[in-house]
Every structure is written in structure tokens, then in C-alpha cells.
Amino acid sequence: MFGATFGIVAQGLELFRKSADIRNRNILNANNPDYAQEDPVIKSFAPVGIRLEDIIRSQNFYYMSLRNQKLSTVSALDTTIKGNSQVENLFQEFTQGLGGSEYINRFFTAYQNLMKEPTNEGARSELLNSAQGLIFYLKDRKKDMERYLNSTDYDMRQYINKINTLTKKIASINQEILTGYAQTYARGKDYKNLLDERDSYLRELSELINIQVQEDDIGRVRVETSQGFVLVEDRYSWELKYDAGNRRVLWKSKDGSEVDISNLIIGGRLRGLLEFQQDLQDYINQLEGTAKRLISQVKVPLNAQATTNWFWFKNVSDPNAPLGFSGSITFNFPGGPVVLNYSSTDSLNDVVNAINANLGGSFSASLIQNPDGTYTMRITANNPSYTIEDSNNLIYRSEPLFIGTGIGDMALNPNINNYMQNLDYEKVDEFMDFSRGWWEDVKVIYNGLVDSVASRQRDLRTRYDIENALLNSLNARLQEMQGVSVDNEFIELMKLQRSYEALARTINAMDEMLQATLNMV
Amino acid sequence: MKVPDNLLFSLFQEQDARIRKQLAEKSLEISTGRKYQSISDDPSATYKVLELKKDISQLSQYSKNRLFADTTLSYVDFNLGKITDTLNLLYAKTIQAKNQVLQSDQLMSIGELFSASLRSLLDRVNDQLGGNYIFGGASLTQKPFDENTLDYKASTEGFKVWLSDNLKVDALLNGAETFGLNVAISRASFSSPATNFNTSGALNISVGNTLINVNYTTTQTLNDLVEVINTNHSSLLQAKVSQNPDGTYSLMLMPVDISKDISVSDTSGGDFDVGTVDFYSPNVLQAVKRVGEKLSSALYPDDADLMLLQRAFDRVSFRRSQVGSVLSQVKNLQPLQENLSDNLNKQKSDLEDADLSQSIMDYTRYRLAYEALMRIIADQRDMSILRYLR
Numbered sequence: 001m002f003g004a005t006f007g008i009v010a011q012g013l014e015l016f017r018k019s020a021d022i023r024n025r026n027i028l029n030a031n032n033p034d035y036a037q038e039d040p041v042i043k044s045f046a047p048v049g050i051r052l053e054d055i056i057r058s059q060n061f062y063y064m065s066l067r068n069q070k071l072s073t074v075s076a077l078d079t080t081i082k083g084n085s086q087v088e089n090l091f092q093e094f095t096q097g098l099g100g101s102e103y104i105n106r107f108f109t110a111y112q113n114l115m116k117e118p119t120n121e122g123a124r125s126e127l128l129n130s131a132q133g134l135i136f137y138l139k140d141r142k143k144d145m146e147r148y149l150n151s152t153d154y155d156m157r158q159y160i161n162k163i164n165t166l167t168k169k170i171a172s173i174n175q176e177i178l179t180g181y182a183q184t185y186a187r188g189k190d191y192k193n194l195l196d197e198r199d200s201y202l203r204e205l206s207e208l209i210n211i212q213v214q215e216d217d218i219g220r221v222r223v224e225t226s227q228g229f230v231l232v233e234d235r236y237s238w239e240l241k242y243d244a245g246n247r248r249v250l251w252k253s254k255d256g257s258e259v260d261i262s263n264l265i266i267g268g269r270l271r272g273l274l275e276f277q278q279d280l281q282d283y284i285n286q287l288e289g290t291a292k293r294l295i296s297q298v299k300v301p302l303n304a305q306a307t308t309n310w311f312w313f314k315n316v317s318d319p320n321a322p323l324g325f326s327g328s329i330t331f332n333f334p335g336g337p338v339v340l341n342y343s344s345t346d347s348l349n350d351v352v353n354a355i356n357a358n359l360g361g362s363f364s365a366s367l368i369q370n371p372d373g374t375y376t377m378r379i380t381a382n383n384p385s386y387t388i389e390d391s392n393n394l395i396y397r398s399e400p401l402f403i404g405t406g407i408g409d410m411a412l413n414p415n416i417n418n419y420m421q422n423l424d425y426e427k428v429d430e431f432m433d434f435s436r437g438w439w440e441d442v443k444v445i446y447n448g449l450v451d452s453v454a455s456r457q458r459d460l461r462t463r464y465d466i467e468n469a470l471l472n473s474l475n476a477r478l479q480e481m482q483g484v485s486v487d488n489e490f491i492e493l494m495k496l497q498r499s500y501e502a503l504a505r506t507i508n509a510m511d512e513m514l515q516a517t518l519n520m521v
Numbered sequence: 522m523k524v525p526d527n528l529l530f531s532l533f534q535e536q537d538a539r540i541r542k543q544l545a546e547k548s549l550e551i552s553t554g555r556k557y558q559s560i561s562d563d564p565s566a567t568y569k570v571l572e573l574k575k576d577i578s579q580l581s582q583y584s585k586n587r588l589f590a591d592t593t594l595s596y597v598d599f600n601l602g603k604i605t606d607t608l609n610l611l612y613a614k615t616i617q618a619k620n621q622v623l624q625s626d627q628l629m630s631i632g633e634l635f636s637a638s639l640r641s642l643l644d645r646v647n648d649q650l651g652g653n654y655i656f657g658g659a660s661l662t663q664k665p666f667d668e669n670t671l672d673y674k675a676s677t678e679g680f681k682v683w684l685s686d687n688l689k690v691d692a693l694l695n696g697a698e699t700f701g702l703n704v705a706i707s708r709a710s711f712s713s714p715a716t717n718f719n720t721s722g723a724l725n726i727s728v729g730n731t732l733i734n735v736n737y738t739t740t741q742t743l744n745d746l747v748e749v750i751n752t753n754h755s756s757l758l759q760a761k762v763s764q765n766p767d768g769t770y771s772l773m774l775m776p777v778d779i780s781k782d783i784s785v786s787d788t789s790g791g792d793f794d795v796g797t798v799d800f801y802s803p804n805v806l807q808a809v810k811r812v813g814e815k816l817s818s819a820l821y822p823d824d825a826d827l828m829l830l831q832r833a834f835d836r837v838s839f840r841r842s843q844v845g846s847v848l849s850q851v852k853n854l855q856p857l858q859e860n861l862s863d864n865l866n867k868q869k870s871d872l873e874d875a876d877l878s879q880s881i882m883d884y885t886r887y888r889l890a891y892e893a894l895m896r897i898i899a900d901q902r903d904m905s906i907l908r909y910l911r
Contacts, residue, residue, distance in 0.1 A: 030526050037525075088559050093571060094873060101571045105578035112582045116589055116682050119652050119661050426659040429681035429689060436686070439575070447571045450560055454568075457561035472535055476528055483525025487906040 008049035009506055015042055015052055016500040023493045026484045034200040036482035038192055057192045059482045061215050067474040068206035072267025074471045075207045077464040079272025084457045090144050091450050103137040104446055106130045108439040115432035124420045135410055138291050142407045149280045152273050153244045159208050159269050160242045166205045167237035173198045174220040175235040181218045195219045210267030226264040247277050286449035291407040293445055296370035297438045299398040301431045304384040306422035313394045315374035319349045319367050333362045333386040352377055371405045396427055533898050540891045547884040556875045566872045573869040584858050586682045587851055590692040594848045597655050600645050601841040607638050608834040615822045615830055625819035635813025642806055658695035665696040671806040673697040684854055690847050699840045702832055703776050705785040705800040709793045710769035714743040714762040722791015728757045729781035743770055763825030766814035773825045779835050805833045
């Protein structure tokens with residue numbers, strides 16, 4: 001007589017236990033940021049009792065996608081900031097004696113000091129020491145930055161391996177979701193723990209690369225990065241590859257071809273590293289610019305014992321462009337003097353050609369391309385006693401203090417010790433005048449570099465602060481939607497406990513009723 | 522509204538990290554005394570500090586240059602003072618010799634004084650400071666005056682140093698200019714100033730930018746020519762008959778204006794046209810030597826000698842006044858440069874250095890905020906159903 005009732009009660013007790021399990025699971029995951037609160041949906045199934053209709057997962061996929069997109073942006077900024085912080089630490093411009101500007105200032109004050117007292121041995125050695133110090137500084141900073149650049153290759157590989165692992169896992173979860181759905185369809189579709197795992201992987205993936213995710217009815221996802229390059233679809237995943245030689249990220253299609261997607265990646269740590277690599281390359285180029293300008297400009301005035309080379313002291317960017325001013329060059333030699341006039345429409349190349357055409361036997365002129373891309377003229381006298389005067393004071397017997405094509409091979413001129421003993425004392429005041437222009441030029445380039453590092457880092461930090469605040473806000477919203485309140489869960493548990501106790505008591509009552517009925521027999 | 526536990530903890534963590542970061546920044550600011558720890562803290566301030574560092578370095582170099590110029594010019598001034606003292610003494614001795622009746626040995630004795638003074642003058646003009654000859658101009662290491670010929674051998678350019686962006690001064694003087702005399706003495710000499718010239722000719726005289734031509738004829742003597750010049754060109758020139766140490770006579774010309782240069786040539790083929798250089802300009806040393814040699818030869822000094830020594834004294838005094846003027850300019854720069862240096866350093870300090878009272882106030886504020894947050898967390902922890910479940 002109570003067969004059906006016992007069945008209903010037993011089913012109810014089992015459902016309450018199941019519901020309590022779900023509540024326990026919620027409490028267990030209260031501090032898990034990827035966990036979405038679950039609520040059992042128990043429906044009356046009259047006349048046969050109740051059943052677990054569904055387990056609702058309190059999740060808003062749209063907000064989660066928004067959060068993940070923001071996470072990509074913040075992660076990219078975070079990575080670039082961390083990299084740039086390393087670079088920033090190289091430029092200790094506020095610490096006395098450590099900043100590059102101090103090396104530059106020390107070098108040029110030493111140069112000017114020597115031009116003030118060219119016979120002073122102390123001033124000579126100070127110039128050589130400060131020049132060597134400046135070379136070491138530039139080389140060390142470049143090496144530091146190249147080391148950072150090389151370390152990004154390692155990080156890139158790590159991140160890409162991680163991305164490939166995650167996409168494989170997500171593809172595998174897609175498969176498991178399908179199986180879980182099929183297995184638990186009739187028992188409340190209790191495979192949602194797989195979705196938490198999926199969300200966790202999606203969050204991790206978003207941290208590494210910007211993704212767009214589409215979810216189907218049962219929770220499987222299709223993941224793609226920018227411009228539709230698919231990373232996961234159904235149970236399949238696509239791999240990324242890092243080309244360290246060119247510092248590019250490649251997407252590997254199933255037919256074996258590879259597509260460069262470096263410029264398409266707009267978020268995640270990959271984007272951050274790519275940007276940092278670009279920043280580093282810019283900084284290295286600017287540091288190179290400082291060295292190249294020093295090599296191209298700084299010269300020392302020499303007497304006839306030291307050299308027969310005379311240099312034009314107004315570097316031009318285009319050797320075929322008109323000079324824009326006129327003047328005359330006087331060549332003093334036994335067959336001379338010969339005066340060569342140049343007009344404002346003549347180019348430096350024209351002057352070179354005119355010298356070679358008119359003074360070929362005594363002087364030879366050549367166009368020299370400086371490491372900084374500018375051009376100058378070098379006139380070599382066939383005899384040390386020959387001299388040259390320019391009406392604009394632009395030609396001097398001199399040699400460069402630095403040699404090389406950039407930081408890599410930058411060095412002091414190997415003849416510098418001889419040059420120091422053979423300075424042209426009559427020209428030092430004019431070279432002191434030139435040095436002010438060189439100093440200003442080099443300062444502008446170096447300060448530009450420091451400003452680039454500082455402004456870039458400042459900009460990144462400001463953007464990070466804003467984006468991170470937005471991320472925190474989205475996280476908070478997401479937490480409000482899917483997070484677990486322990487207090488709420490305990491209240492729900494107490495309700496379940498009460499219901500369970502009440503239902504359990506009906507078994508005793510029915511048992512007593514059955515006993516009474518049996519006693520009547 | 523549901524408030525998940527994790528959200529509360531996340532919020533606390535976030536705020537805790539923010540306040541701790543602010544506390545750490547202020548602690549660093551107070552401990553280092555620097556407002557900025559890294560260049561990105563304020564890129565604009567970083568840029569200004571770098572500019573100021575360069576300006577301060579450049580100014581410091583200008584100050585070193587000024588000190589160098591001050592030291593060398595002071596020494597130059599001292600030497601020029603000693604030289605004028607010597608020339609003054611020699612001038613007095615020459616007047617004495619000219620106006621008194623002296624025995625030849627007395628004249629020769631004064632000639633000895635000239636000779637000793639010349640050696641002293643030579644030491645002065647060939648003096649060095651810091652390894653550089655102070656009257657060698659831009660040659661620096663080339664001894665300026667030859668000990669035998671007394672000719673100037675070093676650079677004809679002064680050694681210049683920059684004291685500011687726009688000002689450069691001669692710190693080491695060009696001896697040729699410093700001790701050169703604007704006096705022209707003919708190389709042609711005559712046995713008597715009253716003898717007629719053998720061949721007529723014309724003198725081309727340039728005084729400063731003024732050119733004059735003076736003709737002479739065979740009916741004139743050296744005395745006549747001197748009179749003609751003194752009569753017709755007295756505003757520009759003074760002419761004298763100067764007896765040479767060998768007893769012959771030459772024509773001596775000298776601008777009235779001490780600062781004007783003089784050059785004389787004769788290309789007419791007349792008596793004064795003796796070669797490529799018809800007239801020479803002795804320097805101070807050669808002037809002293811010329812008079813000294815005359816005295817040593819027991820010859821009385823004449824008006825030309827007095828005029829020559831007077832001009833030597835005047836020229837050196839004139840140069841000394843020029844040096845004094847530059848030196849005064851150099852010394853005036855000192856307070857200007859020091860003031861500018863103070864200003865630049867103050868600007869740099871204002872940018873770089875932390876305002877400690879403000880930093881400590883901020884630090885206290887952040888610490889209070891941190892304590893308040895901790896209190897809230899502690900209170901919040903107690904607000905849980907778990908407290909009531911037994």
C-alpha cells in the first residue's frame with residue numbers, strides 16, 4: 001500500500017542529498033575565481049514525486065568574454081611594462097654618477113677642458129678616459145638591451161608552448177563536454193564542472209593572446225584569435241609557432257602552411273612581448289644614433305706632424321643638395337696659392353669634383369659617408385706642409401676621435417695617443433666652439449632616448465592603471481554574478497537539511513502506520 | 522544583491538596592494554630624499570633635469586675656463602707691470618744720460634744696466650705658466666723671443682678661451698702684438714743727417730687706415746725730410762733722426778696715436794728703397810737693445826731714443842691696460858657664473874628633491890588608510906554566519 005510512497009520519499013531524499021552536494025561544491029569553490037555558482041532546479045513531477053530538472057550555472061558568458069578581452073589588454077600592458085621596467089632601470093639618470101647623460105657631459109667637459117689647456121697631460125688623459133668610459137657605457141647598455149631582447153625569445157617560446165597546450169586542452173574539454181552532456185542528460189546535466197575547467201583555460205589563454213569565443217548550446221567553444229585565425233574548433237586545435245630569427249608569430253594551418261599573424265595579435269602577453277621587442281629595437285636604434293653621431297662629429301685639431309687629412313666641418317644629409325652658402329677655399333702649396341670658389345648652388349659633391357679637377361696633383365678630395373648617414377668631405381694633402389683655408393672656417397686639419405660604424409665596433413682612434421701629442425693649439429678654441437654644437441646634438445639624441453623610455457613607460461603605466469581598474473570592475477561584476485556567498489549557501493543548506501529531516505520523518509510515520517495495520521491482522 | 526565572499530577578499534586584496542604600493546613609494550621618497558626614483562615617474566621632470574645637468578656641466582666648464590683666464594691674465598698683468606717698471610727705469614736712466622755730461626765709461630756703465638735689464642726683460646717675456654709661454658700666443662710651447670735676435674718666433678694669434686656662449690678672450694697673449702712697437706726705422710742709414718740724399722724718391726706711409734706719400738729729393742737732407750714730415754703730417758706722425766749704434770743715422774717714424782700701426786715702404790728706387798723691407802719695426806726688447814748698444818758704444822742717447830723708450834713704455838702700458846680691462850671682465854663674470862650656477866642647481870634641486878614634510882604627511886595619511894583597511898577586514902571577517910553555527 002505504501003510502495004509508491006516509499007519510492008517517492010527515497011527519490012526525494014536522494015535529490016536532497018544531491019542538492020546538498022551541489023551546495024557543498026559551491027562552498028568548496030567559494031574562493032575559486034573561475035567557479036560559477038550552481039543551483040539545483042528541483043521540479044514537482046506529480047503524481048510520482050520530484051526530480052532534478054537541471055543544474056543552473058550562474059554565469060554570464062558575455063561578461064566573461066568582456067572580462068577575458070580586458071584581461072588580454074591588461075596582460076599585454078603588464079608584460080610590456082615589466083620589460084620596459086628592466087630597460088628603465090638601465091637609465092639611472094637621477095642617481096649621481098650613473099646616468100648616461102653624465103658620461104656624455106663628462107666626455108664633453110673633458111674635451112672642452114683639453115681645448116682650454118691642450119698641453120695639460122692630465123686634461124689629455126681625462127679626455128681619453130672619459131671617451132673610453134662613454135664607449136663602455138654605450139656598449140654595456142646595448143649589450144643589456146640585446147640580452148633583454150634575447151630573453152624575450154625564450155619567453156615567447158614559453159608563451160606559445162603554453163598557448164598550444166591550452167588550445168589542446170580546450171579542444172579535449174569540448175570532447176568531454178559532449179560526452180558528459182550525453183551521459184548526464186537525464187540526471188540534471190551535471191557536467192558543469194567541465195565548464196569551470198573550460199573557463200579557467202579560456203582565462204589563461206586570454207592572458208596570453210587575445211581571443212574571441214563562441215559557445216554552443218551545450219558549452220563547447222570555438223576559439224579564434226584576431227581576423228578569424230582559429231585556435232580551437234570542436235575537438236580540433238591549431239598551433240602557433242615562433243620564428244625567433246625574424247621575431248614573428250606564425251599560425252600553422254592544417255595544410256602545413258604558416259601565416260605571420262604578429263601584427264594581428266592585439267592582446268595578451270604575446271602582444272606585450274612583441275611590443276616590448278619593438279620598443280627595445282627603437283631604444284637600441286636611438287642608442288646607436290648617439291654613438292653614430294659621436295663617431296661622425298667629434299674630431300681633434302691636429303698639426304702637420306699628425307695628419308695630412310683635412311675635413312669639412314659641416315656634415316650634409318644630401319651630398320648633391322645645394323650648400324646654400326658661398327665661399328672660397330685657399331690651397332697653399334709650392335705651386336699656389338690656388339683659390340677655389342664655391343657658390344650657394346654648388347653641392348658638396350661639386351666641391352669635391354672641383355678640387356680633384358683643379359688641384360689633383362697636390363690635393364685629393366673624397367666624399368665620406370658618416371655612420372649617422374650624413375656626408376662630409378675629406379681632403380688629403382700630398383705633403384704635410386700644404387695647408388688649406390676656408391673663408392667660412394669649415395675646413396680643418398683633423399682626425400676623428402672615435403672610429404667605427406656603430407656601438408658594436410666603436411673605439412677610440414688607434415692613433416689617438418699620437419694625436420694628443422700633436423694637437424693644433426691655434427685651432428683649439430675653434431674646436432671648443434664646435435664641441436658645443438656636438439654636445440648639444442648628442443644630448444638631444446640621448447635625451448630623446450631617455451625621454452622615449454620614460455614617456456613610454458609612463459604611458460604604459462597610465463594605460464595599465466585605467467585598463468586594470470576596468471578589469472577589476474568587470475571581475476567584480478562577474479564575481480557578483482557567478483561568485484559564491486558562503487552565508488547564502490549555508491542558509492540553503494539549512495533549508496535542505498530541514499526538508500530532508502521532514503521527509504525522513506515521514507518514513508517513521510509510514511512505518512508506524514504500516515505496523516499498526518499489520519497489528520490489526 | 523549577492524555579495525560573494527571572494528569578491529570581498531578580492532576588493533581587500535586590491536586596496537591592500539594599492540595602499541602598500543603608495544606606502545612603499547613614500548618610504549623610498551623619504552629615505553632617499555628624492556622625489557623621483559625612476560625616469561618614468563615624471564618624464565617631463567626627467568627631461569628638464571637632463572637639460573639642467575648639461576647646462577650645469579657647461580657652466581662648470583666655463584667657470585674652469587674663466588679661472589684659467591683669470592690666473593693667466595693676472596700673471597700676464599703682473600709681468601707687464603714688472604716690464605713697465607723696468608722700462609720706466611731705463612727711460613729715466615736715458616734722460617739722465619742725455620742731459621748730463623758723462624764720461625764714456627759712465628755711458629758704458631749705463632749700457633751695462635741696459636744689458637742686464639734686457640736679460641731680465643727676456644726672462645719676463647719668455648716666462649711660462651703651467652708649461653705654456655704666457656706671451657707665446659697660441660703656440661703655447663714655442664719660446665716666443667729668440668735670445669740672440671730678440672725676434673718673435675711664436676704664433677701671431679693669441680690663445681683664446683671661451684668664458685660663455687658668446688665671449689672668448691685671449692688668455693695667453695701674442696708677444697708680437699704685445700711687445701711690438703708702432704715705430705718704423707729706416708734700414709737705409711746716412712753718415713750725417715745734414716748730407717743731401719743721393720737719389721730722389723717717395724715714401725709710402727700708412728698710419729692706421731690713412732695712406733700718405735712723402736717725396737724727397739736730392740736737394741734735401743735727412744734733417745729736411747724730418748722737418749717736412751713733422752710740419753705737414755704732425756697730426757698723424759712724428760719723425761726723428763735716430764743715430765744708430767754704429768754712429769750712422771736713420772729715419773724714425775712713429776704715429777701720434779699709440780694704438781695705430783705704421784708701415785713704411787719705398788718702391789721709388791730712392792735712397793730709402795734698400796730691398797724688400799725698407800723700414801723695420803723693433804719690438805720692445807730690440808728697442809732696449811738698440812739704446813743699450815749705443816750707450817755701450819759710449820754714444821749719447823738722442824731724442825729718438827727717448828721717444829723710442831717712451832713709446833715702448835706707452836705701448837706696454839697700453840697693452841697692460843687692455844689686459845686689465847679683459848681681466849676685469851673675467852673677474853666680473855665670476856659672480857654672474859656663480860649666481861647662474863646657484864640658480865641652475867636650485868632648479869635641479871626643486872625638480873629632484875623630495876619635499877620631506879609633504880612626503881611625511883602623505884606617508885602618515887597612507888598609513889592611516891592602511892590601518893583603517895585592516896580594521897575593516899578584521900570586522901568583516903567576524904560578520905559571517907559561521908560565527909553563529911555550532
